[in-house]
Amino acid sequence: MISVEEAISLVESNISRGNTESKELSKAFGFTLAEDIYSTIDMPPFPQSAMDGYAVNYDSTIKIYNLIGEVAAGSDQNFNLKKGEAVRIFTGAAVPLSANTVVRQEDVTSADQTISFTADIRINSNIRPQAEQIKKGDLALSKGKYIDAATLGYIATFGITDILVQAKPKVAILTTGDELVKPGLELKHGQVYESNSTMLHAAFESKGVFEITHLKIPDNYEQTVNAIEEVMTNNDFVILSGGISVGDYDFVGKALKQLNVEQIFYKVKQKPGKPLFFGKKGNTTFFALPGNPAAALTSFYVYIFPSIQKFQGQKFKGCTRLQLPFTSDYTRKAQRSEFLKGQITANKVEVLNAQSSAMLSSFSNADCLIYIPETQISYDKGEMVECLIL
Amino acid sequence: MISVEEAISLVESNISRGNTESKELSKAFGFTLAEDIYSTIDMPPFPQSAMDGYAVNYDSTIKIYNLIGEVAAGSDQNFNLKKGEAVRIFTGAAVPLSANTVVRQEDVTSADQTISFTADIRINSNIRPQAEQIKKGDLALSKGKYIDAATLGYIATFGITDILVQAKPKVAILTTGDELVKPGLELKHGQVYESNSTMLHAAFESKGVFEITHLKIPDNYEQTVNAIEEVMTNNDFVILSGGISVGDYDFVGKALKQLNVEQIFYKVKQKPGKPLFFGKKGNTTFFALPGNPAAALTSFYVYIFPSIQKFQGQKFKGCTRLQLPFTSDYTRKAQRSEFLKGQITANKVEVLNAQSSAMLSSFSNADCLIYIPETQISYDKGEMVECLIL
Numbered sequence A, B: 001m002i003s004v005e006e007a008i009s010l011v012e013s014n015i016s017r018g019n020t021e022s023k024e025l026s027k028a029f030g031f032t033l034a035e036d037i038y039s040t041i042d043m044p045p046f047p048q049s050a051m052d053g054y055a056v057n058y059d060s061t062i063k064i065y066n067l068i069g070e071v072a073a074g075s076d077q078n079f080n081l082k083k084g085e086a087v088r089i090f091t092g093a094a095v096p097l098s099a100n101t102v103v104r105q106e107d108v109t110s111a112d113q114t115i116s117f118t119a120d121i122r123i124n125s126n127i128r129p130q131a132e133q134i135k136k137g138d139l140a141l142s143k144g145k146y147i148d149a150a151t152l153g154y155i156a157t158f159g160i161t162d163i164l165v166q167a168k169p170k171v172a173i174l175t176t177g178d179e180l181v182k183p184g185l186e187l188k189h190g191q192v193y194e195s196n197s198t199m200l201h202a203a204f205e206s207k208g209v210f211e212i213t214h215l216k217i218p219d220n221y222e223q224t225v226n227a228i229e230e231v232m233t234n235n236d237f238v239i240l241s242g243g244i245s246v247g248d249y250d251f252v253g254k255a256l257k258q259l260n261v262e263q264i265f266y267k268v269k270q271k272p273g274k275p276l277f278f279g280k281k282g283n284t285t286f287f288a289l290p291g292n293p294a295a296a297l298t299s300f301y302v303y304i305f306p307s308i309q310k311f312q313g314q315k316f317k318g319c320t321r322l323q324l325p326f327t328s329d330y331t332r333k334a335q336r337s338e339f340l341k342g343q344i345t346a347n348k349v350e351v352l353n354a355q356s357s358a359m360l361s362s363f364s365n366a367d368c369l370i371y372i373p374e375t376q377i378s379y380d381k382g383e384m385v386e387c388l389i390l
Helices: A004-014 A149-156 A196-206 A221-232 A252-258 A293-311 A361-365 B004-014 B149-157 B196-206 B221-232 B252-258 B293-311 B361-365
Strands: A020-024 A053-056 A065-071 A085-089 A101-104 A108-111 A114-117 A139-141 A162-166 A171-176 A212-217 A237-241 A262-266 A277-281 A284-289 A321-325 A337-345 A348-351 A368-372 A384-389 B020-024 B053-056 B065-071 B085-089 B101-104 B108-111 B114-117 B139-141 B162-166 B171-176 B212-217 B237-241 B262-266 B277-281 B284-289 B321-325 B337-345 B348-351 B368-372 B384-389
Touching (some): A149 B196, A171 A196, A171 A221, A196 A212, A196 A237, A196 A293, A212 A221, A221 A237, A252 A262, A252 A284, A293 A337, A293 A368, A293 B149, A321 B321, A337 A361, A361 B149, B053 B065, B139 B149, B171 B221, B196 B212, B221 B237, B237 B293, B252 B262, B284 B293, B293 B368, B321 B348, B337 B361, B348 B368
Parallel strands (some): A065 A085, A171 A212, A237 A284, B065 B085, B171 B212
Antiparallel strands (some): A020 A162, A053 A101, A108 A114, A262 A277, A277 A284, A321 A384, A337 A368, B020 B162, B053 B085, B053 B101, B065 B114, B108 B114, B277 B284
């Protein structure tokens, strides 16, 4: 049985980047850049007015300026201003190269075709210099960058319409357990409703992964082998839920072995989620998760989420980790590292009730997982603890 | 001009909840509950084995137990165990009501059809009591809960297949500015590429809103009025970008007035994003954002995101706010509150370079917005500052 840190490190070193594909920029949100992006233009492409006002060829000895025209945003006019001349200009418009400053309209009095100033004038005010943000040909964004709204907008700034992105993983979710009944049907004694497939599907969706197959496997060795075989060649990640413990009906481990899936590790010193299996065959990654829903979802956030990131060429980072003070004393219950469902209020973190790995009620209210490492048994109220933000 | 706090409070009090709709549970990820969910069953519905092992009618005077059968997970068998009898049982299976404990298989030696124990036995071990998580008829989840993966799994637990959710908002994004050219075309002098529609579209997508219309409006009064009129009856949110300042070509404010959109506020003491307009007409909400991309995106996170939440019946919360220490001294540049693009590393927050409202480069690298309130001008290195996590 290995530690959480060893398990995370083994997962990281065994995940490789997937394929790349071309994508229309307008459909690229949530993907990851598979190419460096260089600026195609100076940005701004010309000295740009940052204000509504007047572009002026200013000279401190001249008090009254002749207004010789107007530059609206988008206009390609480039007036040649002589000393003592000005043009009306608007935010975003190209400042004539012959102007040496832009004066805000609030600081101007105008009469007929002349203007004068009611405030002190400084040279080069209210002008965004050409290439202030970036020069044509300079590196704007690096391969591996997650494409969020700001990044998408930044790429659009360069007029780029198609980019190379990393493909998202294809995922198969296989749930085992003869006690599990599809929601909508009637429960008999001994049965419970199957919720892990819905939950894990949504967990992948929440991380931008949408190509997901689901199979339900009965507690039968042959059928387990066949189901895994069916999905393993066409998917990047095969996620199994349940059947990975030591019971007589736990066929997942045996089936994976039969199919020559290399076991990288099995069992982690953690609660919940001790019987976690991680393996590889070719380019396909296998996670066999415990059947208890809270254990399965914890494993998703701790091990699978960063794997999806690395598969897409991002850093293997996972949830943002922050140190926050505990709202009360806490003593570790297990002999293993713990991940506790927590809630952050006013910059402090509280352990929620109902931490059992069979229960989702606390997970539904959690906004973080609190990580209690093997090295620390108890915490005082106010002591800092690591939180994985969900 | 009002403060950020006043603006946020005015937005909150002017957003109402939208309509509700029925949704298949498997398609409900990212929606918000529009009904309270009561448990349809005891969960677990029966005393459930938490381990692979043996269910035993234990008596401290008896050392050897007769094995009379087996209960697999999903089996509806309910053995009537007499004192001194046991059955093989597996994780998730229904513990016979006549058993008073479950002994882990690691703590058992078996011979023929009998077992004995290698560890001390405690009554009621390794059994999840019936209804331990929740009792039939009890409130499981309240109206207004965001449906994340855990919540979806929790609802599936009850066998529920359809739920009432809040409809997501329909959004129209209208971009103005004659200097703006569609990516892919060639730039003439004075022109820049239009990036706000792509960026704002992605920002809405990132918050689970997908029904988005986009119109580009030229800098022309009539066409501005017509475009707003066209979208205002069929959308819940109308987002305008640019044209809201005081220039001669800024027609958005005048057009909104012409269309009898009630101005709730115009201009906020903040940087970036001072010329922010917020208004209502009937059930339609209007945000007119500054055209500078970083100002527009900041306004999205601070004002629009929590509005989407409240529209969907969630709390008007917005980005999670955390106090983090500054990596270096900071002195406020503006006479107004500031939102700075920040990056969190090792539990500290750093102000990124390139904070201009015209620039997206820093936003693309930011993982938070640092909020510098009007009440504080400078910060020492290590001093705590409020961060809105993106």
